[in-house]
Amino acid sequence: MTSKSTVNLICLTSLGISQLILTSCGEAQKEERFNIVYIMTDDHTAQMMSCYDNRYVETPNLDRIANDGVKFVNSFVANSLSGPSRACMLTGKHSHANGFYDNTNCVFDGSQQTMPKLLQKAGYQTAIIGKWHLESLPTGFDYWEIVPGQGDYYNPRFIKMNNDTIKEKGYLTNLITEKSINWLENQKDNDKPFCLFVHHKACHRDWLPELKYLSLYEDKTFPLPDNFYDDYEGRPAAAAQEMSIFKDMDIMYDTKMYNPQGATPLKSTYEAFVGRLDETDRKVYNDFYQPIIDEFYKKNPQGKELAEWKYQRYMRDYAKVLKSLDDNVGVLLDYLEQQGLLKNTLVVYTSDQGFYMGEHGWFDKRFMYEESMRTPLVMRLPDKMKQKAKGEISKMVQNIDYAPTFLDLAGAEIPSDIQGVSLLPLLKGEKPLDWRKSLYYHFYEYPAEHMVKRHYGVRTERYKLIHFYNDIDVWELYDLQEDPKEMNNLFGKEGYEDITNELKKELKRLQVQYNDKIEDKLQN
Structure with a gap:
């Protein structure tokens, strides 16, 4: 898949681009080095x-x-x-x-x-x-x-x-x-x-916006994803994470709802970040957020109302940074x-x-x-x-x-x-x-922030097989054609035995190809 050419380098200075003489079948042809x-x-x-x-x-x-x-x-x-x-x-x-x-x-x-x-x-x-x-x-x-x-x-x-x-x-x-x-x-x-x-x-x-874009997207309501209220049925590793907008998004650090008398795990980090602004810029920042802060604590949303309020603040700030x-x-x-x-x-x-x-x-x-x-x-x-x-x-x-x-x-x-x-x-x-028909993935950082379990897996054009390991031993199988949002774990279900075995063989083949010795990791 990789093209390699025998080259003789000739330095030219036009536009800072060197050029190559590529020798092919006895004929010399100039081509730029990009x-x-x-x-x-x-x-x-x-x-x-x-x-x-x-x-x-x-x-x-x-x-x-x-x-x-x-x-x-x-x-x-x-x-x-x-x-x-x-x-x-x-x-x-x-x-x-x-x-x-x-x-x-x-x-x-x-x-x-x-x-x-x-x-x-x-x-x-x-x-x-x-x-x-x-x-x-x-x-x-x-x-x-x-x-x-x-x-x-x-x-x-x-x-x-x-x-x-x-x-x-x-x-x-x-x-x-x-x-x-x-x-x-x-x-x-x-x-x-x-x-x-x-x-x-x-x-x-x-997601701290550039000051000139503080008001951008404030009139926009972003559509809620269909699976925003996922219950993680049949997916214990997904249920164990700590990256929920509702439960884990810090009200001061992430949504900027600063309360001098309040306390959150990331309050001091947020104070340090916005404290980098000089007095003039900090006033611009505060003048924008303070009315939102006042309204938030006055209404004190709870439950689904709070979850969806956090989502809108998150989306707006992310979009401003973008x-x-x-x-x-x-x-x-x-x-x-x-x-x-x-x-x-x-x-x-x-x-x-x-x-x-x-x-x-x-x-x-x-x-x-x-x-x-x-x-x-x-x-x-x-x-x-x-x-x-x-x-x-x-x-x-x-x-x-x-x-x-x-x-x-x-x-x-x-x-x-x-x-x-x-x-x-x-x-x-x-x-x-002969292009690749599958991809290999391996995530290691656990236990750590957001508490996503260690896992490895294989993805083909249609299917994905994942193994969560370390303090858990759970497999997940998805049909990406029929279930692109990965809500229905098919592993162990009747009728999927053959595709599961094929994917496990392909997973093992990739681990051998890339020399990822899984047996050693499963024991640690």
């Missing part, structure tokens, strides 16, 4: 991107990428959690193979082989700006400027390459874009192709176009995982269920590739595929230990007959 701009957000789900789903919001700038290129409609992650997902992207390997499997016990081993290091060896200049979230400092980048941990929406800190941590004035999403454009404008080497990673905190909890993100994607696209870079650049937009927007009554991610395993993925192709592929791509792809794709595009050798596969054939409009 730049790569990889934009990744945090917790942005396909339901909240209008080229995938227009029920909730419009995202015109994100949609520009899809409209001018390709949209993957079956894009998934290998572990729906921020740090592990980023490690999968950087290495092209599943969590057990790259060593970063959860956010509580792991530090990314920066000495290991990564895609940015391999791009450097292939003659690319590499840079990352924004969220890193892997505990160690970045390696494999000629330039980096990252936020500590999750980062702060308001007046954030940035860690520089000299290890200084500097507080800067502004809204984080805007600052990451400004810094990315500054690198492109003033710091990149025009004699090399480049790969720039633009990593946003948005749309991560606790609006700033979409604006900034537009700013970056406009810059690339104005500088003549779009015609030579692959622009990728994705998120580190999906997210629940009230489905099953939840927020957050972690589960192998569709809303969090699935992620948006759109790519704006360089001009010379546009005639080869455009529109929807339905093949199943995974975030371990990004590393080999970028290496393939760069004409670099793809190491045999990389577990993902290059998407370049799909981007060229090819229809490989």
Whole structure:
């Protein structure tokens, strides 16, 4: 599936793009080495991107990428959690193979082989700006400027390459874009192709909006998902989670209903976040939220009324944060176009995982269920590739595929230990007959925040088989064609014996292929 070419590198300086001489059947042919701009957000789900789903919001700038290129409609992650997902992207390997499997016990081993290091060896200049979230400092980048941990929406800190941590004035999403454009404008080497990673905190909890968008969506009532009041019948692992909008969403931290005399588990964290605003901006913030706070505590909603009130506040704040993100994607696209870079650049937009927007009554991610395993993925192709592929791509792809794709595009050798596969054939409009028929998933972070049980599983085009383990031993089987919302666990039901056995065999095959030794994990 991976295309590899024998190349002789000739450096040219036009538009900062090096060129290759590809030798094929004795004939030399010039072909450009493309730049790569990889934009990744945090917790942005396909339901909240209008080229995938227009029920909730419009995202015109994100949609520009899809409209001018390709949209993957079956894009998934290998572990729906921020740090592990980023490690999968950087290495092209599943969590057990790259060593970063959860956010509580792991530090990314920066000495290991990564895609940015391999791009450097292939003659690319590499840079990352924004969220890193892997505990160690970045390696494999000629330039980096990252936020500590999750980062702060308001007046954030940035860690520089000299290890200084500097507080800067502004809204984080805007600052990451400004810094990315500054690198492109003033710091990149025009004699090399480049790969720039633009990593946003948005749309991560606790959804603090840019001040100019505080009033946006306040007149909108978002439709309640059909399974908002899921009772989790036949799914004990789903019932045991702690990510319920009604029960677990913090009234101060998440919905901003601040009460100086009250107490919640995350009150002090919220105070620290909004305390980063200066006096003038804090007044703007307070003037907006205080009337909502007063009305909330006066009405004191309970039960279903409270659950649905929380849902509307959550959706509005999330959508506001997304609006700033979409604006900034537009700013970056406009810059690339104005500088003549779009015609030579692959622009990728994705998120580190999906997210629940009230489905099953939840927020957050972690589960192998569709809303969090699935992620948006759109790519704006360089001009010379546009005639080869455009529109929807339905093949199943995974975030371990990004590393080999970028290496393939760069004409670099793809190491045999990389577990993902290059998407370049799909981007060229090819229809490989031997494309993967299943995906492997493994989530490890338990016991931990939100208390989602450890589990692994296999997803095919129609079915999904999941095994929850550790302090539980429960299997779940779903027919995604007949039950796309995954409400009816078919495992153990009459008539599903054959498909269950087939999926267990496929699951075992993937575990052997990826060398994930499940027997060891089941005993710990």
